[in-house]
Amino acid sequence: MKIEGVLTQVLIWRLRHVSNRNFILILGSLIGVLAGVVAVTLKAAVHFVQEALELRFGFAHSFNFLFPFVGLLITYLLSTYILHDRPGHGITDILFSIAQRSSIIARTRMYSHMIMSVFTVGFGGSAGLEAPSVLTGSALGSNIGRLMHINSKKRTLLIGCGAAGAISGIFNAPVAGVIFSIEVILAEVSLGAFIPLLLASVFASLVNHTLADPSIQFYFQINEGFVVEHFPFYSFMGIACGFVAVMFRQIVTRSETLITRFTHPFVRLLVGALGLSVVVLAFPAVYGEGYDMISSLLTGDISVLHFDTSLFGRWGDAYPWLLVLFMLLLIIMKTVATGLTLGAGGSGGTFGPSLVIGGLTGFFFSRLLNYVWGEAPVPEANLIMTGMCAMMSGVQYAPLTAIFMIAEVTGGYALFVPLMIVSALAYTTASLFEPYSIYTKRLIERGQLLRHDKDKQVLSVMKIRKLIEKDLLPVNRDSSLGDILKLVTLSKRNIFPVLDAERRLVGIITLDDFRKIMFDEEAQRTVFARDLMHSPPAEVGSDENMATVMEKFERTGAWNLPVIDDGKYVGFLSKSRIFNAYRGQLIRQNRE
Incomplete structure (x- = not known):
């Protein structure tokens, strides 16, 4: 207190x-x-x-x-x-x-x-x-x-x-x-x-x-800036990193999805952790975040890749292209390791792994050029850093963040032009296959995030449970018209839900359904709710998103729809109350 x-x-x-x-x-x-x-x-x-x-x-x-x-x-x-x-x-x-x-x-x-x-x-x-x-x-x-x-x-x-x-x-x-x-x-x-x-x-x-x-700290001073003749190489790498970004997202998502098929969290842990251990055993370089590995590659130290101790190492001197193949496999396995880590219940994100894989992709591209040309025409450190920028842009869909981050961690703007090139091309390439970022895709698919539609944004924050009307008086199937008329004098609404003994909705009756016979004394004794009721044009659930509910209202032309959860009647949702809540939400947002 x-x-x-x-x-x-x-x-x-x-x-x-x-x-x-x-x-x-x-x-x-x-x-x-x-x-x-x-x-x-x-x-x-x-x-x-x-x-x-x-x-x-x-x-x-x-x-x-x-x-x-x-x-x-x-x-x-x-x-x-x-x-x-x-x-x-x-x-x-x-x-x-x-x-x-x-x-x-x-x-x-x-x-x-x-x-x-x-x-x-x-x-x-x-x-x-x-x-x-x-x-x-x-x-x-x-x-x-x-x-x-x-x-x-x-x-x-x-x-x-x-x-x-x-x-x-x-x-x-x-x-x-x-x-x-x-x-x-x-x-x-x-x-x-x-x-x-x-x-x-x-x-x-x-x-x-x-x-x-x-x-x-992850920091590297770039000594050689942009040369116009290198433009084609940066352009090609930007596009290539866009495809690598798509691969990264697909592998991470599918690895997580595969593991989450196991319903018990501890089983998911065992499957993911054992799979990760196997990957680390085969490719020790995937261990941990990976920034130390990138820092070593920037200085020319490739021992951190553990290439010499791998199956490829014994023939590496005779066949230089084996290092290129090894790097391609390492990029894939680092991606798999990320998916297994997160799918198994690990705490972390894809931000760091995407940067590391971008650096590995830049190194791969450098060694590929080295194998083809005999000597890489672009400084290897430049390709590693621009690869990190491209991957971040292609995965996070944050091209400006990627440009300025790499510019800042390289101590200046010597690479600013190539960073802009690879960021734009990687983002454009990746977005052709995936319209949403790795952070927003699932939310948008579930209707939980609507950034570019103001009406749907307002609707998304409105909760159906808070708008359900429960003051409608129910009747049962065997209620006579006379019984229903007694409820008319008590009710403020003109809709009567017809429920069975287990509170399941079997139909609805509106005032229009008996208006012509409501004063007929014989009908009051011989006509029952089961004779008057009809099915509602649609039903909604308490957990549905409001955009879906409004589509149902528009499709059916109804002003009131019943709310049903697990087969049981909960109440009614009216379009007019939604409109009032929508207006109130707009007023609150404008005040804020």
Whole structure:
């Protein structure tokens, strides 16, 4: 009670002395700091776990392939018995909360995904830390907004601040953090919303500068810039990365779908974790996030690929093309490992793996050119970094984020033109096959996310359960017309549902069905509900989305439809009440 009293006094003081605009700026800055701390802490915690395993066992240890299994098992135990939160897809969950839950994210998500991802990724699971960081930052934004009694529209902006801060804090890329929040998280951004996002991203970047260990940051200084003669090579790679992005999405989705066919979570864990261990045993390079591997490839160290110890290694000197083939298989297996990690219940995202696979694709393309030309005409580091940009654009459908992120982690804009080329071509190529991003596809297919249709956006936040009318008086099949007329004097409605003993709807009767005979005394005794009732033109369920319900109203021309759940009558839904609720929702949004 004391805490609530202090909070109340703070809010009262704020209303008197701090404008809403300035208060949002303050909260955005605070959330940026917290999101930056989350990002830096998570990265450091995962690095600590990896170092501890390396010091104790060594990554060359014969049982190294079992670490991901152990990490997934710990994640399962944490999620099931301690944290009580499913791992899921972090960024997709954020978009769902914004679209369907008025930007309310569960309090447990301020820490649950962060904790679980430490064990999933720290023990070698092929997943990224970006999604857990973004979800944690967004959850902080949502819950701080709720604590401060911020409305849903401003709460959405604070969620965006958390997302921007997380990306900025991970990569020390403040511009990319802002653009990511705009491209991926926020559907609409006004000019006034830029400032809180900028502050959140800048403060998270300052946290990174202050607290982060530079040795575990992903950063590479590009020494050779863009040469016009290299344009065809970048163009070809951008298109190729678009196809790789489609492959990545298909393999990850199908791997997850295959594992989720097993209904029990522990069985899914066993199947996915064992499959991941087999992949790691065959291709040790898929172990973990993969940024260390990309950093080594950028400096020319290919030992991290474990090519020499693979089946291809013994003939590698005699047949240089075997390295190209090995890289192609490694790209595929890294994708499979990501799908198995997430499908088995691991906590992480596809953001990091897509960047790593992009880097591997760039390296593959460089070695392919090297094999064909004798010497790669484009610097290998440039192809690796532009490959990362292309894959991010083709998977996340965030081309501007991809451009500015790689520009920032390479220390400048030396590659800006090729980054624009590959980003545009990869996005265009991938979108020919998949119209929606990896984050939005499932939500859009379920009708839970409608970004470009304002009417459907408003309808999507309206819940049928809150609009059901239950004041209609029911009758049974054997009720006489006289009995029905007695209800007419009591009812304010002209519709009477006909129910059986188990409250199943068997028909409906309207006033028009007996208007001509209602004063006929003989009919009042001899005509029964079963003689008057007729079937409704359609039925709706309490959990249907409103867009589908409105299609039923339009198709049937009805103004009232019964609501049926599990075969049982619940009530009626009227078009007029939906229109009133729709108008009220528009008014609330305009006020916010």
